[in-house]
Amino acid sequence: MADSFNFELVSPERLLVSEAAVEVVLPGTDGEMTVMAHHAPVMTTIKPGIVEVRTDSGTINRYVVFGGFADILPEVCTLLAESAVHVDDIDRTDLAQRIQNTTEDLADAKDEMEKTRIAEYLSHLTTLQAAV
Amino acid sequence: MPSLKDLRNRIASVKATQKITKAMQMVAAAKLRRAQDAAEAARPYSQRMGKVLANIAGAVTGGADTPKLMAGTGNDQTHLLVVCTAERGLCGGFNSQIARLAREHTRSLIADGKDVKILCVGKKGYDILRREFASRIIDRVDLREVKRVGFVNADEIARKVIGLFDEGEFDVCTLFYSEFKSVISQIPTAMKIIPASAPDFETEADGELDASVYDYEPDAASILGDLLPRNIAVQIFRALLENSASEQGARMGAMDSATRNAGEMIDKLTLTYNRQRQAQITKELIEIISGAEAL
Numbered sequence: 001m002a003d004s005f006n007f008e009l010v011s012p013e014r015l016l017v018s019e020a021a022v023e024v025v026l027p028g029t030d031g032e033m034t035v036m037a038h039h040a041p042v043m044t045t046i047k048p049g050i051v052e053v054r055t056d057s058g059t060i061n062r063y064v065v066f067g068g069f070a071d072i073l074p075e076v077c078t079l080l081a082e083s084a085v086h087v088d089d090i091d092r093t094d095l096a097q098r099i100q101n102t103t104e105d106l107a108d109a110k111d112e113m114e115k116t117r118i119a120e121y122l123s124h125l126t127t128l129q130a131a132v
Numbered sequence: 133m134p135s136l137k138d139l140r141n142r143i144a145s146v147k148a149t150q151k152i153t154k155a156m157q158m159v160a161a162a163k164l165r166r167a168q169d170a171a172e173a174a175r176p177y178s179q180r181m182g183k184v185l186a187n188i189a190g191a192v193t194g195g196a197d198t199p200k201l202m203a204g205t206g207n208d209q210t211h212l213l214v215v216c217t218a219e220r221g222l223c224g225g226f227n228s229q230i231a232r233l234a235r236e237h238t239r240s241l242i243a244d245g246k247d248v249k250i251l252c253v254g255k256k257g258y259d260i261l262r263r264e265f266a267s268r269i270i271d272r273v274d275l276r277e278v279k280r281v282g283f284v285n286a287d288e289i290a291r292k293v294i295g296l297f298d299e300g301e302f303d304v305c306t307l308f309y310s311e312f313k314s315v316i317s318q319i320p321t322a323m324k325i326i327p328a329s330a331p332d333f334e335t336e337a338d339g340e341l342d343a344s345v346y347d348y349e350p351d352a353a354s355i356l357g358d359l360l361p362r363n364i365a366v367q368i369f370r371a372l373l374e375n376s377a378s379e380q381g382a383r384m385g386a387m388d389s390a391t392r393n394a395g396e397m398i399d400k401l402t403l404t405y406n407r408q409r410q411a412q413i414t415k416e417l418i419e420i421i422s423g424a425e426a427l
Contacts, residue, residue, distance in 0.1 A: 010180055012283040012369055014173035030349050043188060044349035045358050069355060071184050078180050082362070083283070 003037035004056050008078045009063060016084055017053070017063070024077055025052040026070055035070075035077050042072040048124040050087065050131060051079065062087040064128065066098070067121075092129075099125050136412065139405040143398060150394035156222070157387035164315065164380035170280070171312065171373040178366050185328075185363055191352045199353075201294075201360040204327035205303045210247040212302035213238065214293065214325075216309040216371055217257030218379040219276045224386035226310060226318060226379055227256040233320040234308045238265060249302055253289060253372075270296075281376055286369030293368075294361050297326060309371035310378040316385055318378035325367050328360060 007021035024035045027049025046068045053061045068081035085091070102122045109115040134142075189202065215234045217227045234250070234257070241248050250265055252258035252272040262269055273289055275281070293305060305326035310318045348355055 008176075008180075010177045012174060012177045012286075012366060013170070015176040028349055040347060041345050042347045042349060043184065043352075043355060045355055069184070069359065071180070071187075078184075080177060080180055080184070 005035075005037040005039075005074070006076045007053055008076065009051070009053075009065075009081060009084055010078065011081050011084045016081075017061070019053075020056050021053050021077075022056060023054040024079075025050075026079065027051065027065070028070070035072055038074045039072050039077070041074070043069065044072070045069045046079065046081065048121070048128050050128070051084075064090050095125070095129055099129065133408070136405065136408055139401060139408065143401045143405065146394050146397050146401065150391055150398065153387045153390040153394060157384055157391060160223075160380045160384040160387060164377060164384055166280075167373065167377040167380050168312075171370075171377050174370060174373055178370050181359075181363055181366050185359060187346065188348075188352055188356050188359065189328075191346065191348075199357050199360055201297070201326055201364070202328045202356070205300070208246070208304045210249065210302040210304075211241050212249045212251060212293070212296065212305045212326075214251045214253060214289070214305065214307045214368070215257045215261065216307070216368075216375050217252070217254035217260075218375070219255050219274075220379075221256060222386065223379050223383035226382035227254075228260065229318075229320045230308055230310055231257050231260040233322060234261065235264065237306070237308075237322060238268070251289075251293070254375075270301075275372075281369075281372045283365070283369050286372055287365045289368050290361065290365035293326070294364060307367065307371050309375045310382075312374045312377040312381060315381045318382055323367070323371070325364055328363065 002022050004020040004022050007017065007019060007024050008015065009017040022036070026033050026035060026044070027047050029045045029047050032049075033044070046065060048066045049064075051063045051065055053063070055061065063084050064087055065079070065081040065084045068079060068084075071078045071080070099122065102118060102125060106115065106118045106122060109118050213234055215230065217230050221227065238248050238250070248265075248268050250261060250269045252261060252269055254273075254275060258269065258272045271292065273292070275285060278285055296302060297305070304324065307323045307325050309321060309323075311321045313319055346352075
């Protein structure tokens, strides 16, 4: 049995999850990463995607997050998400709305930097839509 | 002297008012509980945000690439005041207290020769401030349609503020709201959000891991760049939540005393009414008796 650590998923509205987890897969901006107990301290930004939490008992919970960042310490992993929902409760119309908004933003973007940033965000969103 | 009928009507109308204020008080009490819960639920996020910011700020500050949101623009000529008030009145001194604080702040800034711009959140503050500072109010945000303050609302305001900042419209941003201490005490507060005040970070940082042991992905500066705008949204969100709890608390207090006053008024009116009724009966009796005696 692998060691467990405390995983917290926090959205601005409330503390969503606080439980002992064995393994958490995070959609980091620089690529997915798996966090296990005794991980080296890392701080990373999160792209829109799915967080997978494997708890002590082996059940796997999946949450959809829209951006944010994670603070990883050896015993705790705190994920501050801009907005987060359990994968079963995802609101598809909301997701579609976000994609549409981002598409509009992309059309309005002024400089290249911004354009790249928004395009990237849009691609994350569409991948996410395909995944759920 | 009002007639008996007038008195009766007045008593009836005060009673109706009392019923309304009583109902409003109870509604406010229920809403207050919800607002308090919301404020409580939002606390972990802002706390952790503070911790993370403290950590990361320690790693980045001092360098030339410190983001402007934290370091400031280097001067403090133009101030932006974000004044958060309620959408509705009938909540005691709640709106006027916040507006007064903002007004005093504005006056002292103007006296120092600074430029002041005001962003109003909520209708009531706008109504009060526009009498004196109409030309300085650059924008107002309406939350009347919003039933429960969500992070989206705060994010929208934050975006507006940051957009203005990026365009160089102001140097310092101060947030005005009412802090919820208890049901009977709400304290109007001014909080500087741009540039983010460093002392906050230090006090929150104690007992935490040394920032240097952290790995950053992609790198500390870009995380900080991502974090600071979000932090502003979080601060505004917190202010809005505190505000809505305070508003309901203030309304509850105001409606409680209104109900009590109405009760006192009813007692007084009833007393006058009874006296007058008795006087009239006595008068009629005297008339009958003296009429009988005259026969």
